[in-house]
Amino acid sequence: MVRISKTSKLGTLSWSLTAFHDCPGKRTADGKIAAACQGCYARGGNYRFPNVKAPREENRRDWRRDEWVADMVAILDGETHFRWFDSGDMYDPRLAAKILEVCRQTPRTRHWIPTRMHRFSKFAAVLAALAALPNVSVRFSSDSVTGQFGPEHGSVIVPSARAVPSGAKLCRVYTRDGTCGSCRACYDKSIRVIAYPQHGRAMARVVREQTAT
Numbered sequence: 001m002v003r004i005s006k007t008s009k010l011g012t013l014s015w016s017l018t019a020f021h022d023c024p025g026k027r028t029a030d031g032k033i034a035a036a037c038q039g040c041y042a043r044g045g046n047y048r049f050p051n052v053k054a055p056r057e058e059n060r061r062d063w064r065r066d067e068w069v070a071d072m073v074a075i076l077d078g079e080t081h082f083r084w085f086d087s088g089d090m091y092d093p094r095l096a097a098k099i100l101e102v103c104r105q106t107p108r109t110r111h112w113i114p115t116r117m118h119r120f121s122k123f124a125a126v127l128a129a130l131a132a133l134p135n136v137s138v139r140f141s142s143d144s145v146t147g148q149f150g151p152e153h154g155s156v157i158v159p160s161a162r163a164v165p166s167g168a169k170l171c172r173v174y175t176r177d178g179t180c181g182s183c184r185a186c187y188d189k190s191i192r193v194i195a196y197p198q199h200g201r202a203m204a205r206v207v208r209e210q211t212a213t
Helices: 050-062 068-075 093-105 121-132 201-212
Strands: 013-015 081-084 110-115 136-140 155-158 168-170 193-197
Parallel strands (some): 081 110, 168 193
16 A cells, blocks of 8 residues: 655655665765765654654555556646655665656656665666656755765755855745745756755754864
8 A cells, every 4th residue: 555645844745765774875985874864854853753654664565566656646646746755765776667657657747856876877777767757856965964066966955045055046945934835946857956954953963063074
């Protein structure tokens, strides 16, 4: 059974997995946990509660069903926007291929897919196919929490709203009591990079550590 959540910030539906456990891209080439993952919001707050963890753990098993794509397409009927992975990532190429098929079959739904799976060459073809779809915004996440990003990245964490790097668009969720309101910049393929101001105690600690070195 597909377990769908609703993100309070966006107000849109989302399909997610467990944070960290289902995030193989959390490690950099030297095996260390990426700075942006060290303060992951999905490892604290409400995400710690069993009733929040349970559907994400169930999704890890459920996507393997033959009927999963058809079920997802039915759920998205009439949905204008959909977010993949408010926690977790497309850790398996077979899952990524199924997500691609869901996106292909729901052309009237705009999909936003944040991911770190660009680290792995085995995902290159399916990520390119997803990015080529007009209704899909694939955003490769930078590891930085201080605003550094490369040409491949579509999002980056910044220490504050005053530290937005050139070429990035500031996420202004902090000006709207933590909600996106009518903003759908993350779904907009014409916007190259979104800069998210850090939030939460865990991320604030990571930022302090990174800026102190």
